[in-house]
Amino acid sequence: MxxxxxxxxxxxxxxxxxxxxxxxxxxxxxxxxxxxxxxxxxxxxxxxxxxxxxxxxxxTVPLTSMFRDPSFFLDLRQSVIPYLSTYPLIRVWIAGCSTGEEAYSMAILLKEAGLIERSLIYATDLNPASVESASNGLFSWENLGEYTKNYLNSGGTMELSDYYSPKQSRFGFNDELRSRMVFSTHNLAGDSSFNSFQLILCRNVLIYFRRSLQESVLELFDTSLENAGFLGLGPKETLRFSSLKGRFQQIGDQKIWQKIN
Structure with a gap:
């Protein structure tokens, strides 16, 4: 009721x-x-x-961090980014973006691969307040030590400080990263696909859904992914027991799957 x-x-x-x-x-x-x-x-x-x-x-209490699970982002650098580089326009969907840390992490990966100028990152969340916070791109200094450590462990090739500057009591990422990002509300439980993508990240979201909704969301991702596109999930999430498992193959040891042509 x-x-x-x-x-x-x-x-x-x-x-x-x-x-x-x-x-x-x-x-x-x-x-x-x-x-x-x-x-x-x-x-x-x-x-x-x-x-x-x-x-x-x-x-929908946000729980996120920049380069969360650094080994996952290291695998993105090594296994997925080179494939994305073959596209003239790269479209990435961060589904359940929370307050935006993962979206900015992805933008930095693309920047360091020389791909940011031909990339678009769509970051969506059910929570309008989280989307607004992510769009502002302002973060607390108290988390910077963790973010920097994660960045280095994910294979970062620069200094994280190269990408942000002080903004009053917080820090904000530079305009080059933000200009390649689109933030909006989207309800995975009911909204439809809105574009086609080569990479979709939806990490630590499906664990809060019942099996039937998990299947529905995975079908949405399958519809939204181009052939040979990639899907990244959280460490406790899998396609192994999904009806979609035959349509994807896992890449490496991380929770990254590639759609089979």
């Missing part, structure tokens, strides 16, 4: 999300909002529709 009304009234579809994960986050929101029952939570959003956005923001 709660999820159906949330979809009907506000257009947010969480019906395919993992019930355990969703329940934990809703219970936390109820505690923060001092609501004892789901009906009361729904009444608050119906009385003040702006709260629906806050609800979505808290349910």
């Amino acid at each position: 709660f999820l159906a009304t949330l979809l009907e009234e506000f257009g947010y579809d969480f019906t395919g999300y993992s019930r355990d994960s969703l329940q934990r986050r809703i219970v936390r929101i109820m505690s923060l909002w001092k609501v004892a029952e789901l009906g009361g939570l729904l009444d608050k959003m119906l009385m003040d529709p702006s709260l629906a956005g806050s609800f979505v923001q808290q349910v």
Whole structure:
């Protein structure tokens, strides 16, 4: 009832999300909002529709980092980037971009391969607040040490400081990277494909979905990928038990698959 009304009234579809994960986050929101029952939570959003956005923001709590899992990005450099370099226009989709760290990481990889000027990175997320934050491209100094370490371990060939400059109390990436990026909201649970891509990264998102929604999203990625395109997933995600496993072959030891012609 709660999820159906949330979809009907506000257009947010969480019906395919993992019930355990969703329940934990809703219970936390109820505690923060001092609501004892789901009906009361729904009444608050119906009385003040702006709260629906806050609800979505808290349910889809962003968890990300630049060059997260450096060995994954090292494999992208070595196995995927050379293939992408054969295209006159490179299109990359970062699905579930959160606050943008992964999108900027991908832009740096393309820059260091000399490909950024003929690349477009589409970064999307269900959470409008995350998309706005990613578009601003401003990050906290307190995370810079971790980002720099990850960058070096991913095979970085420059200094991470070559790509950002101080912006008041934070730092922001330079305009050359940002000019090749498009940020927008997109709901993997219901929205359709919007372009064709040679690389799609959707890391640490499917683990929050139930099996049926996982299959639906993977079908969306298959439709969106060009032949011989690449799909990158999170360390706990796989195509091995999916109905799509026969359409892809895994590349190396990381969670990267190539679509079979």
